[in-house]
Amino acid sequence: MSYKKKLALLLVALVATLGLSACGGSDSGEDTVSGTFEVLPAAPAGYDNLSGEAKLTRADGGTTTTIDLSGLEPDTEYMAHLHTGGCDGAEPGGPHFKFNPSGSEEPPNEIHLSFKSNGDGSDKAEASSDKEVPLGEAGSVVLHLADGHEQMAALFVHGGEDHGDDQAGDDHGDQSHHGDESQQGEAEPDQEQSDKIACAELEGASAEAAVPTIEVRNGEPVGGIQELEFSAGEEIRFKVEGDEAEEIHVHGYDLMKDIPAGGGSVEFAFPAEIEGIFEAELEGQGVQIAELRVNP
Amino acid sequence: MSWLPLAHALAARQDLPVPAWLFAWGASIVLIVSFFALAAAWRKPRFERQHWRALGAGFSRAAVSMPVQAVCGLVGVTLLGVAVYAGLRGTEAPDRNFALTFFFVTTWLGFPFFSALLGDIFRPFNPWRAFGRVAGGAFRLVAGQRPAHLAYPERLGRWPAAVGLLAVVWLEIVYGSSGGVAVGLDPHAAGVAALVYSGYTLAMMALFGVETWCERGEVFSVYFGMFSRLGAFGVEDGRLGRRRMLSASTSWATIPGSAAVVIASIATTSFDGAQEGAFKGAIESVFESLADAGLGLNTALRLTDTIFIALCFAGVALVYLLGVRGMRTVQGAPSLAKLRDGFAHTLIPIALAYLVAHYFSLFVFQEQAQFGYLLSDPLGTATTDLFGTANSGIDFTLLSANAIWYVQVGALVFGHVLGLVLAHDRAVAYWSDYRQAARSQYWMLAVMVAFTCFGLYLLSVSNG
Structure with a gap:
């Protein structure tokens, strides 16, 4: 066999290798769960026309959470969190999702989407994380008013409770304190029933179904x-x-x-x-x- | 009964199938390596002579001296005795009984692996050889003359060992079935089988002589000895020495029936790897039609598995013989019989690669049991704790799936290369014209690629 022939054979082999390995490379797994936002019964007024979708995609070891909303107040700051529970029940969403259950309440240990709506009251937001959220633990995405949420946190510190406690305590306070205040009158703009506006249950992802x-x-x-x-x-x-x-x-x-x-x-x-x-x-x-x- | 649950009595964990991308890489590397092999440059055989040299003067004799052999023989006989006793008297839980792990993992897998590295280490430990030699010595003492042996029929060659190898594997993975489900051999049956085999082996040694039978008929000596030919250590004239790697394999297949031994090894490993993966559907349908035909469930299952082992043997033999027939068509080729025996040793690395690929993880995990709780509590009845390890366990996190995959694919590719090296070397020894020798190797190349890719395929098929 001549030198050129051998070289040609080698090239054929190399091309075959690259071809075969390219076939193998496309085999990355990707799974998505999604849900539609439903306005919560206890939501502040003015969100009757709210609609939108939340989507959580796991791929290549990371997680991307996206929301796409319309019917918001224009030019208003909002915050959405990934929660572990479903939308039904007294506490829509339950506690916040945490990668490390005993870790911080801030990203990257939690998944937060913070955004300011456009002039027409619509917006999209995306949060990426370099870890995979276990599917059984992604229950829902809950939308808050950014103001309200911060105010609640502040309320807590004044209440003397350990703010470093878990998120369930936060939610608990949310109901007791805020519920009382709301009875004083609707005229005060800061005192809504709840700062939670809407919740999107991620389908097939609730712990029960998993x-x-x-x-x-x-x-x-x-x-x-x-x-x-x-x-x-x-x-x-x-x-x-x-x-x-x-x-x-x-x-x-x-x-x-x-x-x-x-x-x-x-x-x-x-x-x-x-x-x-x-x-x-x-x-x-x-x-x-x-x-x-x-x-x- | 519509399915055949897997039932490896010992393995609490099975390997994941090799993923598609790794399969693709493995197959590609095999192709590339093979194209390089076509361009192999050496024109004079390099492995036909061993270049044996004794290790350090004192050590080379001491290592194989009589006292060392006596101690090794005693260890061998003792371990066989412990295993048989544990089999007969110990627990029927296969994973808790010393016998099964000792026979089918430590010995059956350990000796091929370590013989390839260290030489024929089974020979001094062979309990039947040790017993036979003592018996022969006693006979000489009493009768005052050497025992007279029958002449071994040369044409029979290593066929008894080849058949015996198939029988051992058959006993291990086919015989033990219950209610139409393969449940593996139970320890008691293993103990009985070891006794029966001992009786048979000692009788044959008495008839034909210890060394003659070990060289040809004694399954374990022949099988483990085959792998020891790959390595660099060997005994000559009562001295341990170093030789060129692979070189001793070139003279292995001079005894008739040797090709059958190496083919049986590849075939049985293939069957074990395919029975729950590649062949699962076919095995189920044959089993169902045999059961429908009125055979008992156990008979139907055993018959089905026996048929498939026979098919594996026939398939592997057919591929090899086609390669041999192909080489015969090349100008200047020696006779068909010479080619058939002359290239049999080139399959030894493939056989070893198959063993490593299929059983490496089982060996690593199960040896933790062997040298842990099984050694302290051989009967598995929690009555003894000889070395204080009776409550130890197996650390399954020792090997990641990725590590196992790389070892599996690496072993097959490496075995493929060694097979090609040996085949090329034999070809330049047989053909006086280098160009014809190279042409003849297209055929062996096809044989090797077939075996290696089949091996990769078996690993990649999901055994779900």
């Missing part, structure tokens, strides 16, 4: 062996519902939990520390009910 459940009937998993996939570092969470007493064993992680006599359910929640494929089985009968995959 916990997969394996049903076991007559010693067999309903619908065959369930396949659950996780990424390393995430929390592995799943429930097993059984109709009789059984010991559930997660291999590799070597965790056991008992379903009581007469049936019931157990919930597993543990960090995904070991990569690989693991079985969960009914220990007594040696029947596999789930396959856990922990990807790096």
Whole structure:
């Protein structure tokens, strides 16, 4: 074989390599949850025409949160936070989402979107984070008046409570103090019922929906062996519902939990520390009910 | 029963399939390496001679001296005894019983890995060889003459070892089934099997002589010895020495049936890797039709798996023999039989790469059990704690998925390169004309690319 021929073959091989690797490169995962803003019953007046969307996208290890709103007051400062809970209930949104639960209440540990609306009362805002929000923990995005929120914080300090406490305390104060004041009269512009205007529940992301459940009937998993996939570092969470007493064993992680006599359910929640494929089985009968995959 | 749950009795954790991008890189590197191999420059064989040299004068003799061999033999016999006793008397929980991990991980995987690095380390520890030699010595003492042996039928060669290798793997992953589900061999059956094999081996040694049988029929000696040929350490004239890496493999396949041994190794590893991935659907459908035909579930499952192991063997053999037949068409080629035996050793690195790729992580994790709780509590009954490690566990975070993937793909690519090196070297030894030798290697190149890419493919198929 001549030198030129060899060179040509080598080039062919190189081109093949680049082609093949390009194919492989496009395989990055991206998932999005989104929700529509609903005006809260306790919202201040003037937001009947508010509409908009919140979207949370996870890609390449980061998270982008975007909101797109119209029907706001023109030229007004607003603030939106990512919360862990859903929109229903006494506390719309529940506590703020935090990457590190015991960490700071400010970005980057929380996701805040601060913006000033345009002259026509519409606006878009975006916040990027270089960490992935676990999907089960992104519950909703709640929109506040920026003023109101700061005022509430100030109120707290005066109230003598430890402001360094968690966000739930903040929300609690929000209701008790503010609720009282609102009864004094609507004329005072600063004293709305609540500074929370609207809430967008992120679909499929509420903690409740994110916990997969394996049903076991007559010693067999309903619908065959369930396949659950996780990424390393995430929390592995799943429930097993059984109709009789059984010991559930997660291999590799070597965790056991008992379903009581007469049936019931157990919930597993543990960090995904070991990569690989693991079985969960009914220990007594040696029947596999789930396959856990922990990807790096 | 509509599915065949995986049931590796020992492994609490399985490898994730190699991701598509790494598969692509691995395959690409194999192609590039192969194109370079076409341009390989050396025209005189380099590995046909071993260039053996003794290690330091005193050490080279001491390392293989009688007392050392006696101690090693005693260790081998003792460990076999412990494993058999644990199998027969210990717990039936496969992962808590010394026997299964010792037989199928520590020994069956450990010796191939370490023999390739350190030489034929199984030989001194071989419990049957040690027992046989003592028996032979006792016979000489009593009878006053050397025991008379039958002449070993040369044509039989290493076929008994090849068949035995298939039988060991069959016992390990096919025999143990219950209710139509492969549950793995139970410790008691492993203990019984070890006793049966011991009886058979000692009888054969008595018939044909210890060394003759170890060289040809004793499955473990032949199998582990095959891998030891790749490495740089070997014994000659009662002295331990260094030789050129890979060189000892070139004289390995001179005994008939050797090709069958290395083919059986590649085939059985392929089967184990494919049974829950690439072949899963096919295995299920054959199993279902056999079960529908009225066979019992266990019989149907065993028969199905047996058929697929046989198919793997036939497939690997076919690819190799096609390559051999192709080389025969090149001008100046030696006879078909000479080519067939003459290139068998080029598959040894591929066989080792397959083992590393499929079992490396299992070995790393399971050896923690072996040298932890299994050593302290061999029976698994929590009655002993010999070394204070009875409550130790396995640290599964020791290897990340990425580390395992790189080792797997790296092993296959490296094995591929070594296979090509050996094949090229053998070709320039067989063909007097260099250009014809290079032409003949298109065929072996195709064989190697086929095996390596099949190996990569097996790793990349999801075993879900």
